[in-house]
Amino acid sequence: MRAVTYSETGPSRVLRLVERDQPAPGPGEVRVRMVRAGVNPTDWKFRATQMNGEYDEVAPGQDGAGVIDAVGPGVAGFAEGDRVWLVLAQYGRWLGTAAEYTVQPVERVVHLPVGASYDLGASLGVPAVTAHRALTAxxxxxxxxxxxxxxxxxxxxxxxxxxxxxxxxxxxxxxxxxxxxxxxxxxxxxxxxxxxxxxxxxxxxxxxxxxxxxxxxxxxxxxxxxxxxxxxxxxxxxxxxxxxxxxxxxxxxxxxxxxxxxxxxxxxxxxLLLYTLGADLLEAATIDVNAAAANGAIRVGDEVGMPLHHYPLEELAAAHDAVEAGAVGKVLVDVAEE
Known part of the structure:
Protein backbone atom coordinates (compact mmCIF):
# COMPACT_ATOMS: atom_id res chain seq x y z
CA MET A 1 0.00 0.00 0.00
CA ARG A 2 1.00 3.63 -0.45
CA ALA A 3 1.59 5.73 2.64
CA VAL A 4 3.24 9.02 3.50
CA THR A 5 5.59 8.72 6.46
CA TYR A 6 8.41 10.46 8.30
CA SER A 7 11.32 8.97 10.25
CA GLU A 8 12.73 12.16 11.72
CA THR A 9 11.25 15.38 13.03
CA GLY A 10 11.45 18.57 11.04
CA PRO A 11 9.74 20.61 8.31
CA SER A 12 7.33 19.07 5.84
CA ARG A 13 10.16 17.91 3.57
CA VAL A 14 10.77 14.99 5.99
CA LEU A 15 7.55 13.43 4.67
CA ARG A 16 8.08 10.66 2.12
CA LEU A 17 5.71 8.69 -0.12
CA VAL A 18 6.53 5.00 0.47
CA GLU A 19 5.23 1.50 -0.20
CA ARG A 20 4.45 -0.60 2.87
CA ASP A 21 2.84 -3.99 3.47
CA GLN A 22 -0.91 -3.89 3.91
CA PRO A 23 -1.64 -4.26 7.65
CA ALA A 24 -3.92 -6.96 9.07
CA PRO A 25 -6.40 -6.25 11.87
CA GLY A 26 -5.84 -7.94 15.22
CA PRO A 27 -8.38 -8.73 17.95
CA GLY A 28 -10.79 -5.86 18.46
CA GLU A 29 -9.53 -4.06 15.36
CA VAL A 30 -10.77 -3.28 11.87
CA ARG A 31 -8.92 -2.35 8.70
CA VAL A 32 -10.18 0.72 6.90
CA ARG A 33 -9.59 1.51 3.24
CA MET A 34 -9.05 5.25 3.47
CA VAL A 35 -10.93 7.56 1.12
CA ARG A 36 -10.30 10.91 2.74
CA ALA A 37 -7.93 12.12 5.48
CA GLY A 38 -8.16 15.35 7.46
CA VAL A 39 -5.16 17.52 8.37
CA ASN A 40 -5.08 19.41 11.66
CA PRO A 41 -2.53 21.70 13.33
CA THR A 42 -1.66 18.86 15.71
CA ASP A 43 -0.37 16.84 12.73
CA TRP A 44 2.30 19.30 11.61
CA LYS A 45 3.21 20.28 15.18
CA PHE A 46 3.77 16.64 16.12
CA ARG A 47 5.80 16.04 12.96
CA ALA A 48 7.91 19.13 13.60
CA THR A 49 8.75 18.52 17.25
CA GLN A 50 8.58 14.86 18.30
CA MET A 51 8.48 11.29 17.12
CA ASN A 52 5.91 8.77 18.24
CA GLY A 53 7.24 6.85 21.24
CA GLU A 54 8.68 3.47 20.26
CA TYR A 55 8.08 3.85 16.52
CA ASP A 56 10.87 4.70 14.08
CA GLU A 57 8.40 5.60 11.33
CA VAL A 58 5.10 7.47 11.50
CA ALA A 59 2.30 7.88 8.98
CA PRO A 60 0.53 10.97 10.40
CA GLY A 61 -3.15 11.81 10.50
CA GLN A 62 -5.63 11.65 13.38
CA ASP A 63 -8.77 12.11 11.27
CA GLY A 64 -10.15 10.35 8.24
CA ALA A 65 -13.03 8.51 6.63
CA GLY A 66 -13.28 5.37 4.54
CA VAL A 67 -14.69 1.85 4.25
CA ILE A 68 -14.02 -1.16 6.46
CA ASP A 69 -12.55 -3.94 4.33
CA ALA A 70 -11.44 -6.42 7.03
CA VAL A 71 -12.59 -7.23 10.57
CA GLY A 72 -10.42 -8.74 13.30
CA PRO A 73 -11.45 -11.38 15.85
CA GLY A 74 -13.92 -10.37 18.53
CA VAL A 75 -15.28 -7.32 16.72
CA ALA A 76 -19.02 -6.65 17.08
CA GLY A 77 -21.03 -3.87 15.50
CA PHE A 78 -18.85 -3.41 12.42
CA ALA A 79 -18.70 -5.33 9.15
CA GLU A 80 -16.91 -5.24 5.83
CA GLY A 81 -18.37 -2.49 3.65
CA ASP A 82 -19.33 -0.17 6.53
CA ARG A 83 -18.59 3.51 5.90
CA VAL A 84 -16.82 5.00 8.92
CA TRP A 85 -14.96 7.99 10.28
CA LEU A 86 -11.97 7.87 12.61
CA VAL A 87 -10.82 9.77 15.68
CA LEU A 88 -7.33 9.75 17.25
CA ALA A 89 -6.21 7.33 14.54
CA GLN A 90 -2.47 7.96 14.98
CA TYR A 91 -2.37 8.52 18.73
CA GLY A 92 -0.03 5.94 20.27
CA ARG A 93 0.31 4.17 16.90
CA TRP A 94 2.62 4.46 13.92
CA LEU A 95 -0.08 4.23 11.26
CA GLY A 96 -2.54 7.08 11.02
CA THR A 97 -4.74 8.14 8.10
CA ALA A 98 -2.08 9.23 5.58
CA ALA A 99 -2.14 5.80 3.98
CA GLU A 100 -4.30 3.73 1.69
CA TYR A 101 -5.17 1.44 4.62
CA THR A 102 -5.09 1.83 8.37
CA VAL A 103 -5.84 -0.59 11.20
CA GLN A 104 -7.73 0.84 14.17
CA PRO A 105 -9.25 -0.39 17.44
CA VAL A 106 -13.03 -0.18 17.27
CA GLU A 107 -13.04 2.46 20.01
CA ARG A 108 -11.65 4.91 17.44
CA VAL A 109 -14.05 3.98 14.65
CA VAL A 110 -17.50 5.54 14.21
CA HIS A 111 -20.22 4.70 11.68
CA LEU A 112 -20.59 7.46 9.10
CA PRO A 113 -24.27 8.46 8.96
CA VAL A 114 -26.26 7.68 5.84
CA GLY A 115 -25.94 10.55 3.41
CA ALA A 116 -22.87 12.05 5.13
CA SER A 117 -19.92 12.58 2.79
CA TYR A 118 -16.39 11.35 3.28
CA ASP A 119 -15.37 15.03 3.32
CA LEU A 120 -17.53 15.53 6.39
CA GLY A 121 -16.34 12.32 8.02
CA ALA A 122 -12.69 13.33 7.64
CA SER A 123 -13.46 16.76 9.12
CA LEU A 124 -15.13 15.62 12.34
CA GLY A 125 -12.55 14.05 14.65
CA VAL A 126 -10.23 16.64 16.18
CA PRO A 127 -12.34 19.78 15.51
CA ALA A 128 -15.79 18.42 16.41
CA VAL A 129 -14.77 16.32 19.40
CA THR A 130 -12.74 19.23 20.78
CA ALA A 131 -15.71 21.55 20.27
CA HIS A 132 -18.03 19.06 21.99
CA ARG A 133 -15.82 18.87 25.08
CA ALA A 134 -15.58 22.65 25.23
CA LEU A 135 -19.35 23.07 25.03
CA THR A 136 -19.93 20.48 27.77
CA ALA A 137 -17.12 21.63 30.09
CA LEU A 272 -8.92 20.40 27.41
CA LEU A 273 -6.77 18.21 25.19
CA LEU A 274 -8.20 15.52 22.97
CA TYR A 275 -5.44 12.99 23.60
CA THR A 276 -6.01 12.87 27.37
CA LEU A 277 -9.76 13.33 27.30
CA GLY A 278 -10.57 9.86 28.59
CA ALA A 279 -12.64 7.07 27.08
CA ASP A 280 -15.93 8.17 28.65
CA LEU A 281 -15.80 11.73 27.33
CA LEU A 282 -14.50 10.60 23.94
CA GLU A 283 -17.38 8.15 23.56
CA ALA A 284 -19.96 10.74 24.61
CA ALA A 285 -18.53 13.21 22.10
CA THR A 286 -18.54 10.79 19.16
CA ILE A 287 -22.14 9.77 19.90
CA ASP A 288 -23.38 13.36 20.06
CA VAL A 289 -21.32 14.55 17.08
CA ASN A 290 -22.59 11.64 15.02
CA ALA A 291 -26.17 12.49 15.95
CA ALA A 292 -25.60 16.06 14.82
CA ALA A 293 -24.06 14.84 11.55
CA ALA A 294 -26.99 12.47 10.94
CA ASN A 295 -29.35 15.37 11.56
CA GLY A 296 -27.50 17.57 9.07
CA ALA A 297 -26.65 19.98 11.89
CA ILE A 298 -22.90 19.86 11.34
CA ARG A 299 -21.61 20.21 7.79
CA VAL A 300 -18.60 21.40 5.81
CA GLY A 301 -18.26 23.55 2.70
CA ASP A 302 -18.54 27.17 1.64
CA GLU A 303 -22.20 27.36 2.59
CA VAL A 304 -21.39 26.83 6.28
CA GLY A 305 -18.21 28.92 6.37
CA MET A 306 -15.82 25.96 6.11
CA PRO A 307 -14.19 26.00 2.64
CA LEU A 308 -12.54 22.73 1.64
CA HIS A 309 -9.02 22.43 0.25
CA HIS A 310 -8.15 19.08 -1.37
CA TYR A 311 -4.68 17.62 -1.88
CA PRO A 312 -3.67 14.20 -3.28
CA LEU A 313 -1.90 11.82 -0.90
CA GLU A 314 1.45 12.38 -2.58
CA GLU A 315 1.18 16.10 -1.77
CA LEU A 316 0.67 15.65 1.97
CA ALA A 317 3.65 17.93 2.63
CA ALA A 318 1.86 20.77 0.83
CA ALA A 319 -1.28 20.02 2.85
CA HIS A 320 0.71 20.26 6.09
CA ASP A 321 2.26 23.53 4.91
CA ALA A 322 -1.19 24.95 4.13
CA VAL A 323 -2.44 24.21 7.65
CA GLU A 324 0.73 25.58 9.21
CA ALA A 325 0.31 28.76 7.16
CA GLY A 326 -3.19 29.23 8.59
CA ALA A 327 -5.37 28.07 5.70
CA VAL A 328 -8.94 29.24 6.28
CA GLY A 329 -11.22 26.24 6.05
CA LYS A 330 -10.54 22.51 6.18
CA VAL A 331 -7.56 20.85 4.49
CA LEU A 332 -8.36 17.33 3.24
CA VAL A 333 -6.27 14.65 1.56
CA ASP A 334 -7.80 12.55 -1.22
CA VAL A 335 -6.41 9.08 -0.53
CA ALA A 336 -8.65 7.11 -2.93
CA GLU A 337 -11.66 7.47 -5.17
CA GLU A 338 -15.02 7.28 -3.42
Whole structure:
Protein backbone atom coordinates (compact mmCIF):
# COMPACT_ATOMS: atom_id res chain seq x y z
CA MET A 1 0.00 0.00 0.00
CA ARG A 2 1.00 3.63 -0.45
CA ALA A 3 1.59 5.73 2.64
CA VAL A 4 3.24 9.02 3.50
CA THR A 5 5.59 8.72 6.46
CA TYR A 6 8.41 10.46 8.30
CA SER A 7 11.32 8.97 10.25
CA GLU A 8 12.73 12.16 11.72
CA THR A 9 11.25 15.38 13.03
CA GLY A 10 11.45 18.57 11.04
CA PRO A 11 9.74 20.61 8.31
CA SER A 12 7.33 19.07 5.84
CA ARG A 13 10.16 17.91 3.57
CA VAL A 14 10.77 14.99 5.99
CA LEU A 15 7.55 13.43 4.67
CA ARG A 16 8.08 10.66 2.12
CA LEU A 17 5.71 8.69 -0.12
CA VAL A 18 6.53 5.00 0.47
CA GLU A 19 5.23 1.50 -0.20
CA ARG A 20 4.45 -0.60 2.87
CA ASP A 21 2.84 -3.99 3.47
CA GLN A 22 -0.91 -3.89 3.91
CA PRO A 23 -1.64 -4.26 7.65
CA ALA A 24 -3.92 -6.96 9.07
CA PRO A 25 -6.40 -6.25 11.87
CA GLY A 26 -5.84 -7.94 15.22
CA PRO A 27 -8.38 -8.73 17.95
CA GLY A 28 -10.79 -5.86 18.46
CA GLU A 29 -9.53 -4.06 15.36
CA VAL A 30 -10.77 -3.28 11.87
CA ARG A 31 -8.92 -2.35 8.70
CA VAL A 32 -10.18 0.72 6.90
CA ARG A 33 -9.59 1.51 3.24
CA MET A 34 -9.05 5.25 3.47
CA VAL A 35 -10.93 7.56 1.12
CA ARG A 36 -10.30 10.91 2.74
CA ALA A 37 -7.93 12.12 5.48
CA GLY A 38 -8.16 15.35 7.46
CA VAL A 39 -5.16 17.52 8.37
CA ASN A 40 -5.08 19.41 11.66
CA PRO A 41 -2.53 21.70 13.33
CA THR A 42 -1.66 18.86 15.71
CA ASP A 43 -0.37 16.84 12.73
CA TRP A 44 2.30 19.30 11.61
CA LYS A 45 3.21 20.28 15.18
CA PHE A 46 3.77 16.64 16.12
CA ARG A 47 5.80 16.04 12.96
CA ALA A 48 7.91 19.13 13.60
CA THR A 49 8.75 18.52 17.25
CA GLN A 50 8.58 14.86 18.30
CA MET A 51 8.48 11.29 17.12
CA ASN A 52 5.91 8.77 18.24
CA GLY A 53 7.24 6.85 21.24
CA GLU A 54 8.68 3.47 20.26
CA TYR A 55 8.08 3.85 16.52
CA ASP A 56 10.87 4.70 14.08
CA GLU A 57 8.40 5.60 11.33
CA VAL A 58 5.10 7.47 11.50
CA ALA A 59 2.30 7.88 8.98
CA PRO A 60 0.53 10.97 10.40
CA GLY A 61 -3.15 11.81 10.50
CA GLN A 62 -5.63 11.65 13.38
CA ASP A 63 -8.77 12.11 11.27
CA GLY A 64 -10.15 10.35 8.24
CA ALA A 65 -13.03 8.51 6.63
CA GLY A 66 -13.28 5.37 4.54
CA VAL A 67 -14.69 1.85 4.25
CA ILE A 68 -14.02 -1.16 6.46
CA ASP A 69 -12.55 -3.94 4.33
CA ALA A 70 -11.44 -6.42 7.03
CA VAL A 71 -12.59 -7.23 10.57
CA GLY A 72 -10.42 -8.74 13.30
CA PRO A 73 -11.45 -11.38 15.85
CA GLY A 74 -13.92 -10.37 18.53
CA VAL A 75 -15.28 -7.32 16.72
CA ALA A 76 -19.02 -6.65 17.08
CA GLY A 77 -21.03 -3.87 15.50
CA PHE A 78 -18.85 -3.41 12.42
CA ALA A 79 -18.70 -5.33 9.15
CA GLU A 80 -16.91 -5.24 5.83
CA GLY A 81 -18.37 -2.49 3.65
CA ASP A 82 -19.33 -0.17 6.53
CA ARG A 83 -18.59 3.51 5.90
CA VAL A 84 -16.82 5.00 8.92
CA TRP A 85 -14.96 7.99 10.28
CA LEU A 86 -11.97 7.87 12.61
CA VAL A 87 -10.82 9.77 15.68
CA LEU A 88 -7.33 9.75 17.25
CA ALA A 89 -6.21 7.33 14.54
CA GLN A 90 -2.47 7.96 14.98
CA TYR A 91 -2.37 8.52 18.73
CA GLY A 92 -0.03 5.94 20.27
CA ARG A 93 0.31 4.17 16.90
CA TRP A 94 2.62 4.46 13.92
CA LEU A 95 -0.08 4.23 11.26
CA GLY A 96 -2.54 7.08 11.02
CA THR A 97 -4.74 8.14 8.10
CA ALA A 98 -2.08 9.23 5.58
CA ALA A 99 -2.14 5.80 3.98
CA GLU A 100 -4.30 3.73 1.69
CA TYR A 101 -5.17 1.44 4.62
CA THR A 102 -5.09 1.83 8.37
CA VAL A 103 -5.84 -0.59 11.20
CA GLN A 104 -7.73 0.84 14.17
CA PRO A 105 -9.25 -0.39 17.44
CA VAL A 106 -13.03 -0.18 17.27
CA GLU A 107 -13.04 2.46 20.01
CA ARG A 108 -11.65 4.91 17.44
CA VAL A 109 -14.05 3.98 14.65
CA VAL A 110 -17.50 5.54 14.21
CA HIS A 111 -20.22 4.70 11.68
CA LEU A 112 -20.59 7.46 9.10
CA PRO A 113 -24.27 8.46 8.96
CA VAL A 114 -26.26 7.68 5.84
CA GLY A 115 -25.94 10.55 3.41
CA ALA A 116 -22.87 12.05 5.13
CA SER A 117 -19.92 12.58 2.79
CA TYR A 118 -16.39 11.35 3.28
CA ASP A 119 -15.37 15.03 3.32
CA LEU A 120 -17.53 15.53 6.39
CA GLY A 121 -16.34 12.32 8.02
CA ALA A 122 -12.69 13.33 7.64
CA SER A 123 -13.46 16.76 9.12
CA LEU A 124 -15.13 15.62 12.34
CA GLY A 125 -12.55 14.05 14.65
CA VAL A 126 -10.23 16.64 16.18
CA PRO A 127 -12.34 19.78 15.51
CA ALA A 128 -15.79 18.42 16.41
CA VAL A 129 -14.77 16.32 19.40
CA THR A 130 -12.74 19.23 20.78
CA ALA A 131 -15.71 21.55 20.27
CA HIS A 132 -18.03 19.06 21.99
CA ARG A 133 -15.82 18.87 25.08
CA ALA A 134 -15.58 22.65 25.23
CA LEU A 135 -19.35 23.07 25.03
CA THR A 136 -19.93 20.48 27.77
CA ALA A 137 -17.12 21.63 30.09
CA UNK A 138 -19.33 23.86 32.24
CA UNK A 139 -21.67 22.88 35.05
CA UNK A 140 -24.87 23.22 33.02
CA UNK A 141 -24.67 20.74 30.12
CA UNK A 142 -22.89 17.38 29.97
CA UNK A 143 -24.30 16.07 26.66
CA UNK A 144 -25.41 17.79 23.48
CA UNK A 145 -28.77 17.22 21.82
CA UNK A 146 -31.46 19.46 20.33
CA UNK A 147 -32.55 21.88 23.07
CA UNK A 148 -29.82 20.90 25.56
CA UNK A 149 -28.39 24.45 25.54
CA UNK A 150 -31.70 26.28 25.15
CA UNK A 151 -31.57 29.64 26.91
CA UNK A 152 -27.77 29.67 27.04
CA UNK A 153 -25.39 32.06 25.27
CA UNK A 154 -22.02 30.80 24.05
CA UNK A 155 -19.09 32.96 22.97
CA UNK A 156 -16.79 31.24 20.46
CA UNK A 157 -13.40 32.89 20.12
CA UNK A 158 -12.00 32.51 16.61
CA UNK A 159 -15.26 31.42 15.05
CA UNK A 160 -13.71 31.09 11.58
CA UNK A 161 -11.36 28.28 12.63
CA UNK A 162 -12.13 24.57 12.34
CA UNK A 163 -12.87 24.06 16.05
CA UNK A 164 -14.70 27.38 16.22
CA UNK A 165 -16.85 26.47 13.22
CA UNK A 166 -17.72 23.09 14.75
CA UNK A 167 -18.51 24.73 18.09
CA UNK A 168 -20.86 27.21 16.43
CA UNK A 169 -22.73 24.50 14.53
CA UNK A 170 -23.00 22.17 17.53
CA UNK A 171 -24.10 24.95 19.88
CA UNK A 172 -26.76 26.09 17.44
CA UNK A 173 -27.99 22.50 17.08
CA UNK A 174 -28.23 22.31 20.87
CA UNK A 175 -30.32 25.49 20.98
CA UNK A 176 -27.81 28.10 22.19
CA UNK A 177 -27.46 31.70 21.13
CA UNK A 178 -23.96 31.97 19.66
CA UNK A 179 -21.70 35.01 19.63
CA UNK A 180 -18.23 34.94 18.13
CA UNK A 181 -15.10 37.05 18.03
CA UNK A 182 -13.11 37.33 14.80
CA UNK A 183 -10.31 39.46 13.38
CA UNK A 184 -11.79 40.62 10.06
CA UNK A 185 -14.97 41.11 8.07
CA UNK A 186 -14.08 38.10 5.92
CA UNK A 187 -13.84 35.83 8.96
CA UNK A 188 -17.03 37.33 10.36
CA UNK A 189 -18.83 36.24 7.20
CA UNK A 190 -17.52 32.69 7.65
CA UNK A 191 -18.64 32.55 11.28
CA UNK A 192 -22.10 33.89 10.42
CA UNK A 193 -22.38 31.30 7.64
CA UNK A 194 -21.60 28.63 10.25
CA UNK A 195 -24.56 29.84 12.29
CA UNK A 196 -23.28 32.49 14.70
CA UNK A 197 -25.98 35.01 15.56
CA UNK A 198 -23.57 37.94 15.96
CA UNK A 199 -19.86 38.56 15.50
CA UNK A 200 -17.55 41.11 17.10
CA UNK A 201 -14.10 42.10 15.88
CA UNK A 202 -11.85 41.56 18.90
CA UNK A 203 -9.42 44.15 17.54
CA UNK A 204 -11.83 47.03 18.09
CA UNK A 205 -11.20 49.43 20.96
CA UNK A 206 -13.82 47.98 23.30
CA UNK A 207 -14.92 44.54 22.22
CA UNK A 208 -16.14 43.83 25.76
CA UNK A 209 -18.68 46.65 25.56
CA UNK A 210 -19.99 45.35 22.25
CA UNK A 211 -20.37 41.85 23.66
CA UNK A 212 -22.08 43.10 26.84
CA UNK A 213 -24.50 45.07 24.70
CA UNK A 214 -25.37 41.87 22.83
CA UNK A 215 -25.69 39.86 26.06
CA UNK A 216 -26.19 42.17 29.07
CA UNK A 217 -26.71 39.28 31.49
CA UNK A 218 -23.34 37.75 30.53
CA UNK A 219 -22.46 34.74 28.42
CA UNK A 220 -22.66 31.26 29.92
CA UNK A 221 -19.56 29.76 28.35
CA UNK A 222 -16.56 30.80 26.28
CA UNK A 223 -14.90 28.42 23.81
CA UNK A 224 -11.39 29.86 23.82
CA UNK A 225 -8.48 29.38 21.42
CA UNK A 226 -6.19 32.10 22.84
CA UNK A 227 -6.49 32.25 26.63
CA UNK A 228 -3.37 34.37 27.17
CA UNK A 229 -4.66 37.00 24.80
CA UNK A 230 -8.35 36.95 25.68
CA UNK A 231 -8.73 35.96 29.34
CA UNK A 232 -9.42 39.55 30.46
CA UNK A 233 -12.16 39.95 27.87
CA UNK A 234 -13.62 36.54 28.72
CA UNK A 235 -13.80 37.27 32.45
CA UNK A 236 -15.46 40.60 31.78
CA UNK A 237 -18.27 39.20 29.63
CA UNK A 238 -19.00 35.94 31.48
CA UNK A 239 -21.92 35.62 33.85
CA UNK A 240 -21.60 34.40 37.42
CA UNK A 241 -20.62 30.68 37.46
CA UNK A 242 -19.67 30.78 33.80
CA UNK A 243 -16.88 28.73 32.19
CA UNK A 244 -13.87 29.38 29.97
CA UNK A 245 -13.03 26.18 28.07
CA UNK A 246 -9.66 26.59 26.35
CA UNK A 247 -8.07 24.13 23.93
CA UNK A 248 -4.99 25.86 22.47
CA UNK A 249 -2.22 28.27 23.32
CA UNK A 250 -2.62 30.67 20.41
CA UNK A 251 -1.57 34.15 21.44
CA UNK A 252 0.81 33.02 24.16
CA UNK A 253 1.92 30.02 26.21
CA UNK A 254 1.22 31.62 29.60
CA UNK A 255 -1.85 33.53 30.76
CA UNK A 256 -2.21 36.15 33.49
CA UNK A 257 -5.57 35.47 35.11
CA UNK A 258 -7.52 38.24 36.89
CA UNK A 259 -7.73 36.54 40.28
CA UNK A 260 -10.41 38.70 41.87
CA UNK A 261 -12.45 38.83 38.68
CA UNK A 262 -12.54 35.04 38.41
CA UNK A 263 -13.29 34.20 42.03
CA UNK A 264 -15.79 37.04 42.42
CA UNK A 265 -17.87 35.50 39.62
CA UNK A 266 -17.25 31.88 40.66
CA UNK A 267 -15.78 31.24 37.22
CA UNK A 268 -14.42 27.93 35.99
CA UNK A 269 -11.31 27.64 33.79
CA UNK A 270 -11.34 24.28 32.02
CA UNK A 271 -8.40 23.21 29.90
CA LEU A 272 -8.92 20.40 27.41
CA LEU A 273 -6.77 18.21 25.19
CA LEU A 274 -8.20 15.52 22.97
CA TYR A 275 -5.44 12.99 23.60
CA THR A 276 -6.01 12.87 27.37
CA LEU A 277 -9.76 13.33 27.30
CA GLY A 278 -10.57 9.86 28.59
CA ALA A 279 -12.64 7.07 27.08
CA ASP A 280 -15.93 8.17 28.65
CA LEU A 281 -15.80 11.73 27.33
CA LEU A 282 -14.50 10.60 23.94
CA GLU A 283 -17.38 8.15 23.56
CA ALA A 284 -19.96 10.74 24.61
CA ALA A 285 -18.53 13.21 22.10
CA THR A 286 -18.54 10.79 19.16
CA ILE A 287 -22.14 9.77 19.90
CA ASP A 288 -23.38 13.36 20.06
CA VAL A 289 -21.32 14.55 17.08
CA ASN A 290 -22.59 11.64 15.02
CA ALA A 291 -26.17 12.49 15.95
CA ALA A 292 -25.60 16.06 14.82
CA ALA A 293 -24.06 14.84 11.55
CA ALA A 294 -26.99 12.47 10.94
CA ASN A 295 -29.35 15.37 11.56
CA GLY A 296 -27.50 17.57 9.07
CA ALA A 297 -26.65 19.98 11.89
CA ILE A 298 -22.90 19.86 11.34
CA ARG A 299 -21.61 20.21 7.79
CA VAL A 300 -18.60 21.40 5.81
CA GLY A 301 -18.26 23.55 2.70
CA ASP A 302 -18.54 27.17 1.64
CA GLU A 303 -22.20 27.36 2.59
CA VAL A 304 -21.39 26.83 6.28
CA GLY A 305 -18.21 28.92 6.37
CA MET A 306 -15.82 25.96 6.11
CA PRO A 307 -14.19 26.00 2.64
CA LEU A 308 -12.54 22.73 1.64
CA HIS A 309 -9.02 22.43 0.25
CA HIS A 310 -8.15 19.08 -1.37
CA TYR A 311 -4.68 17.62 -1.88
CA PRO A 312 -3.67 14.20 -3.28
CA LEU A 313 -1.90 11.82 -0.90
CA GLU A 314 1.45 12.38 -2.58
CA GLU A 315 1.18 16.10 -1.77
CA LEU A 316 0.67 15.65 1.97
CA ALA A 317 3.65 17.93 2.63
CA ALA A 318 1.86 20.77 0.83
CA ALA A 319 -1.28 20.02 2.85
CA HIS A 320 0.71 20.26 6.09
CA ASP A 321 2.26 23.53 4.91
CA ALA A 322 -1.19 24.95 4.13
CA VAL A 323 -2.44 24.21 7.65
CA GLU A 324 0.73 25.58 9.21
CA ALA A 325 0.31 28.76 7.16
CA GLY A 326 -3.19 29.23 8.59
CA ALA A 327 -5.37 28.07 5.70
CA VAL A 328 -8.94 29.24 6.28
CA GLY A 329 -11.22 26.24 6.05
CA LYS A 330 -10.54 22.51 6.18
CA VAL A 331 -7.56 20.85 4.49
CA LEU A 332 -8.36 17.33 3.24
CA VAL A 333 -6.27 14.65 1.56
CA ASP A 334 -7.80 12.55 -1.22
CA VAL A 335 -6.41 9.08 -0.53
CA ALA A 336 -8.65 7.11 -2.93
CA GLU A 337 -11.66 7.47 -5.17
CA GLU A 338 -15.02 7.28 -3.42
Missing amino acids: GEDVSRLSPGAMSGMTVLVAGGAGAVGNAAIQLARWAGATVLTTVSSDEKAALAIAAGAHQSVNYRVADAASELRALCPEGVDLVVEVALAQNVGLDVEVLRNRGTIAYYADNGGAEASVPVRGTFAKNLRLQG
